[in-house]
Amino acid sequence: MQKRHFIDIAIKWLFFGAAATSVMVLLGIFGMLLFNGVKAFAHISLAEFFFSSNWNPSAYGKPSYGILAMLTSTFLVTLGAMLLAVPLGVGAATYLAQVATEKTRLILKPVIELLAAIPSVVVGFIGIVMVGPFIARVFGLSNGLTALNGAILLAVMSLPTIITVAEDAIRSVPNSFKEASYSLGANQWTTLIKVVLPAAYSGIIAAIILGMGRAIGETMTVLMATGNALAMPRGFFDPVRTMTATIAIELGEVPYGTTHYYSLFAVGALLFLISLVVNLLAENLAGRYRYKL
Amino acid sequence: MRQNSLQQRLGLNTLRFFVLLVLLFLGIILWEVFSKGSGVINSGFLFDYPRKGMTLGGIFPTIMGTIFVTLVTTIFAIPMGIATxxxxxxxxxxxxxxxxIRASIRNLAGVPSIIYGLFGVAVFVQGMGLGSSVLSSGLTLGLLTLPYIITTTEEALKNVPHSYRExxxxxxxxxxxxxWTxxxxxxxxxxxTGSILGLSRAAGETAPILFTGVAFYLRYLPGSVYDSFMAMPYHLYILSTQHHAIEEVRPLAYGTALVLLSLxxxxxxxxxxxxxRYRNFNKARI
Amino acid sequence: MKPKLAVRNLHLHYGTKEVLKGIDLDVPENNIVALIGPSGCGKSTLLRAMNRMHDLNPEAKVKGKILLDDDDIYAPGKDVVAVRRKIGMVFQKPNPFPKSIFDNIAYGLKIAGENNKQKLHAIVERTLRSSYLWEEVKDDLDKSALSLSGGQQQRLCIARAVAVEPEVLLMDEPCSALDPISTARIEELMLELKKQYTIVIVTHNMQQAQRVADLTAFMYFGEVIEFAPTRQLFDAPQMELTANYLSGNFG
Known part of the structure; x- marks a missing residue:
């Protein structure tokens, strides 16, 4: 009897220890990013960091640390990805949630999850050997490694996220809404467009935001497939270098403890904040579409 | 009314077309990798070291490296994640x-993987002095996987009816x-299920190991967790972007992609x- | 006669809401006591307090005493696990574990350290017989308990509670999810069990209370309004509130 109680209490404390460690380490990530990122601003002015498009930390004598060009690149690529992925993803989600038979749905859902499982380095590779050359040929460019290439690949990568979350939202629309619409003589398509999708609106937005988050944070794909040019992009046919790619390229060669080193953490902290805002926003919206039945 | 039903046919077929397009993307990626990668796959490719500046030979050390580092990730992340x-x-x-705390953990599951790479460099490689090693990379990937394992495990526990506890x-x-019982x-x-998916994600990641332990080329397998290692995702990255003879090694790159994708x-x-199976089991008991 | 289980000035708060407002109740040994009253009157809450199920809910605060043979189960340092072994509980919805029929019955014995196969078998057979389930399941002891019908599941849960030989058995609307035939079998079982055990049952079904209970307590808004022998309470209630409830004016 005594032994059982001892085990019970010991295990509780063991779990508590594990939980406390995990939580502290995970929260430590944020603390460390902020701590190291803030150090960068001892030598860089906030105005230069955010409003200069000139990033040249290793320039002899007068290094510059403006992230505007890479920030623009990140958003350009993400915007392109969303233009492609949102109609496709929401359309496919609508089909799976409301049109497809249960059997089709059960087969297609894991297949789409498989798309999410493809490592980003493989997607980047496809961008180099297939999508990039294809773009170059179609648009007559000398090099296909452009923002457009990145946008297409990121669209494919964010599709599973958008489809899964949006499908969940669309399926959660109560049947009574549909029945009411049908009983008024509306057909399936009208019901979908006028009743079901508006009812799932906030969940669909949450899905899009999460897909966007995935695209903003993606590293290897853009690193491999967008050409990595440090200039301000003028459009989708320019090569770009995103925030994530910059960290990936420069972290390997930067000396520990320099302003350059800390500036990469500042970029990382900014990325972290963006992803935090994206996730909180999505979670907040996704919570709203749950209908109480 | 005729107009209306035409609209419906068009609309539903567009949706159907979108689904097919998504499936087509998956199909194209798989076909490209399988059709061009399967030619180089043989026992030599799987069990030999790279030779002649990685233009010949196999990818054995990269497979072993990926397995080693995923093992470290498993040992760290799974017990910690489940206990938490x-x-x-x-x-x-x-x-x-x-x-x-729960909300933070859910959010950490959505943080870009390169951020974990930054943390790994600052804390494991430099802060704790673990250097560029299997251990640093494994722990970094472990942190990346941890929020995922915690969330999926919590989800699984939440689905157990309260009456079993009472x-x-x-x-x-x-x-x-x-x-326990x-x-x-x-x-x-x-x-x-959650743990396997978490590990599969870790095994395919590149950004977090980029600066925490993976090496371009090594002549030996890592002898301990303090050694550097080669890894499949990084090898594919090198072969397709950083190699001196990119066109020449393309078949090897396809082969590497195929092995990684298969894993x-x-x-x-x-x-x-x-x-x-679990879902069917659940259905049976209602 | 000294009561088997005695509730003394029991208060229970959920956060700031007072759900039980000073309950006093004596449960005599080898009797069936029914708790009746409108939804939300606190009868299930009181029942759950009797084996400290509220410990699971950090919001719930309990004040007062519940004495089992003069021994306060809420005394500081009291071993909850030991309390729950002596005071078993059967829940509203049948809750067999996703294990075999045999393992369900043997569960309580196994965690208490009983590993002797033969002994376990003997107890499983005895408790299944005593809950009239033996003839129906004796060839299927290795089958999942979830394959049984609702009524069989509930009798299994009663057998499971009885197997650890508690002194008191608490039943929280044990028949509310069952058909009339299963209900009749369980009532029959309760009358049989009261020879060995003391039973407290929460029920919504007035006929059921009259059929099985020796004593009945009528509860309203967290208080025991009237507690009397069942026949007396139903035929000649002393309180106007009780009379109103029984004649169906509210509830």
Missing amino acids: AIYLSEYANDNGINRL GALALGATKWEAI NVLPSAVSGIV VFVLNIIAFIIRY
Whole structure:
């Protein structure tokens, strides 16, 4: 009897220890990013960091640390990805949630999850050997490694996220809404467009935001497939270098403890904040579409 | 009314077309990798070292490296993740602080992987002096996987009916006995599925290991967790962007992509089968 | 006669809401006591307090005493696990574990350290016989308990509670999810069990209370309004509130 109680209490404390460690380490990530990122601003002015498009930390004598060009690149690529992925993803989600038979749905859902499982380095590779050359040929460019290439690949990568979350939202629309619409003589398509999708609106937005988050944070794909040019992009046919790619390229060669080193953490902290805002926003919206039945 | 039904046909077919397009993307990627990669796959490719500046030979050390580092990730992330989830779900009160902790963990599951790479460099490689090693990379990937394992395990525990806990306690079980004999057996397939998916993601990641331990080329397998290692995802990155003879090594790159993709898909399919069986089992008992 | 289970000035708060407002109740040994009253009157809450199920809910605060043979189960340092072994509980919805029929019955014995196969078998058979389930399941002891019908599941849960030989058995609307035939079998079982055990049952079904209970307590808004022998309470209630409830004016 005594032994059982001892085990019970010991295990509780063991779990508590594990939980406390995990939580502290995970929260430590944020603390460390902020701590190291803030150090960068001892030598860089906030105005230069955010409003200069000139990033040249290793320039002899007068290094510059403006992230505007890479920030623009990140958003350009993400915007392109969303233009492609949102109609496709929401359309496919609508089909799976409301049109497809249960059997089709059960087969297609894991297949789409498989798309999410493809490592980003493989997607980047496809961008180099297939999508990039294809773009170059179609648009007559000398090099296909452009923002457009990145946008297409990121669209494919964010599709599973958008489809899964949006499908969940669309399926959660109560049947009574549909029945009411049908009983008024509306057909399936009208019901979908006028009743079901508006009812799932906030969940669909949450899905899009999460897909966007995935695209903003993606590293290897853009690193491999967008050409990595440090200039301000003028459009989708320019090569770009995103925030994530910059960290990936420069972290390997930067000396520990320099302003350059800390500036990469500042970029990382900014990325972290963006992803935090994206996730909180999505979670907040996704919570709203749950209908109480 | 005619117009209306035409609209409906058009609309539904557009949706159908979108689904096919998504499937086509997956098909194209798989076809490209399988059709061009399968030619180089043979026992030499799987079990030999790279030769002649990586223009010939196999990818043996990269396969072993990926396995080693995923093993370290497993040892770290799975016990920690499951224990944390059990504490949060079974022991912790549902108060403000714990809700905040849960929300933070969910959010960390969505943080870009390169951020974990930054953390790994600052804390494991430099801060703790573990250097560029299997250990640093494994721990970094472990942190990346941890929030995912915690969330999926909590989800699995939440799905166990409350009455299983109450029933056991009412018969005089201690809390731990109720969890061990009644809650965990019902949640185990969900936990295993989540863990496998988490590890499959870790095995395919490149950004977090880029600066924490992976090496361009090594002539030996890592002898301990303090050595550097080669890894499949990084090898593919090198062969397709950094190699001096990119066109010449393209077939090797395809082969590497195929092996990596196969590994990840096998893990995913195993997870799917476990989940599918569990779902049927669940149906049977209602 | 000294009561088997005695509730003394029991208060229970959920956060700031007072759900039980000073309950006093004596449960005599080898009797069936029914708790009746409108939804939300606190009867299930009181029942759950009797084996400290509220310990699971950090919001719930309990004040007062519940004495089992003069021994307060809420005394500081009291071993909850030991309390729950002596006071078993059967829940509203049948909750068999996703294990075999045999393992369900043996569960409580196994966690208490009983590993002797033969002994376990003997107890499983005895408790299944005493809950009239033996003839129906004796060839299927290895089958999942979830394959049984609702009524069989509930009798299994009663057998499971009885197997650890508690002194008091608490039943929280044990028949509310069952058909009339299963209900009749369980009532029959309760009358049989009261020879060995003391039973407290929460029920919504007035006929059921009259059929099985020796004593009945009528509860309203967290208080026991009237507690009397069942026949007396139903035929000649002393309180106007009780009379109103029984004649169906509210509830």
